[in-house]
Amino acid sequence: MPEKKFSEVPKMQRDFFEKGNAALQKANWDYAIALYSQVLAAEPGFYECRESLRAAQMKKHANASTGFFKKMVGTASSSPLLAKAQLKLRSNPAEAMEACEQILNSDPNSVSAHKTLADAALALDFPKTAVLSLEVAFRASPRDANLAERLAEALVGLGNLDRAETIYDELLRLKPNDQEISQKVKNIHAQRTMRDGRYDEVGSDTISYRDLLRNKEEAVSLEQANREIKDSDVAGRLIAEHEHLLISEPNNVKKLRLLAELHAQKRDYATALSYYERIAEMDGGADPSIERSISDIKGTLLDEQIKALNPDVPHEAEEISLLKAEKAEKQLEDARKRVERFPTDLALRFELGVMLFKLGKISEAIQELQKAQQNPNRRIQALNYLAQCFASRNMNDLALRTLQNALKEKPAFDDEKKELTYLLGVVLDKMNRKEEAIEQFKLIYETDIGYRDVSDRVDAYYAAGGQ
Secondary structure: OOOEHHHHOHHHHHHHHHHHHHHHHOHHHHHHHHEEEEEEEEOOOOOOHHHHHHHHHHHHHHOOOOHHHHHHHHHHHHHHHHHHHHHHHOOHHHHHHHHHHHHHOOOOOHHHHHHHHHHHHHOOOOOOHHHHHHHHHHHHOOHHHHHHHHHHHHHHHHHHHHHHHHHHHHHHHOOOHHHHHHHHHHHHHHHHHHHHHHHHHOOOOOOOOOOHHHHHHHHHHHHHHOOOOHHHHHHHHHHHHHHHHHHHHHHHHHHHOOOOOOOHHOOOHHHHHHHHHHHHHHOOOOOOOHHHHHHHHHHHHHHHHHHOOOOOHHHHHHHHHHHHHOOOHHHHHHHHHHHHHOOOOOHHHHHHHHHHHHHHOOOHHHHHHHHHHHOOOHHHHHHHHHHHHHHOOOOOHHHHHHHHHHHHOOOOHHHHHHHHHHHHHHHHHHOOOOOHHHHHHHHHOOOOOOOOOOOHHHHHHHHOOOO
């Protein structure tokens, strides 16, 4: 349900809203809050009312006593309401929002309540409402990197690119080697180019794509450069164009990188590798994404050798095994070097940890993943792999606690939570806690009967007389 404007809500709710505004003007905070809350209970998407409620809560709080005893009472009373809100997130997000607003009536700066309210708002497709709460939470907790990123993503969704970019720039200042954030900044730049250049109006009745460009040849080049390049002739022409431009700017990293990508798309991996290595030599290996691209290209070259061999021929099958082992060893070596070069980049530690886990090097994997969980962008995934590491060693109690901690941080029942729930069921089953295990599988069965072997597990339980 989309958010609503004043004119889109029923007259009765508009009248109550106006009465609330009058009470707010008279500094009758409690009456204003009661009226706004009544309106929002009927029309949770009425954004203007939500804004006014927030203003009333803030003004009441600013004019109230903030003694120690009052703070303690407010905190104690908010705990069950917060638990209720988090419980209702999946089944009834509107009710979760109401519970959060009850907390905010006494503590309008509650970070936990605002985070939960934002989750509920996004579940109801209320992006402006989500941003309203995330902004307040971010002001109260400016060092929370995960919260900052959530706010920036929500702002991008609303088209507020300038504010989002400011937040991402601050995050990059704190974590200069975080490639995910760096990519998001690049995406914002691309969106701004589209917006400022009016490219997003292409296809409308008022503007055509070529009307935006003075030179028709430039239009053709832009169209071809911004789509997935499947035609070898087109890629070849673009390569020729940019190699010609590179003559006057031999150290232009953007052009070198584009040429590397174009050659990779043409499956000319050797040339692509030479461009990536040229960039790495120029910047002294300062960009971990280039180092990763070099490693990926080398892995692809080995894949090409493997594809050329016949696994049914004994000596070629043996060579395939050797090449696969060489690829795994080389990629692990490269991942370790990246971590050594950028020891504070927790995203790189996560990559290394996953690689070590898949290679069966569990102790080393645990060490890297324990560090990687401090990265808010990788925390849940790191906990997932940590639990799998523990389970692989039959440390089922540790796996259980790790999965439970991860699930506490996942209010929405998305694919990631589904996987965590399934793994929790598997661990409980290994611990012979069958009834608890089946409850986890049933949670998934209710929403996705085709997930892994959940259907078989649940059906077998009921067939055996389970209740």
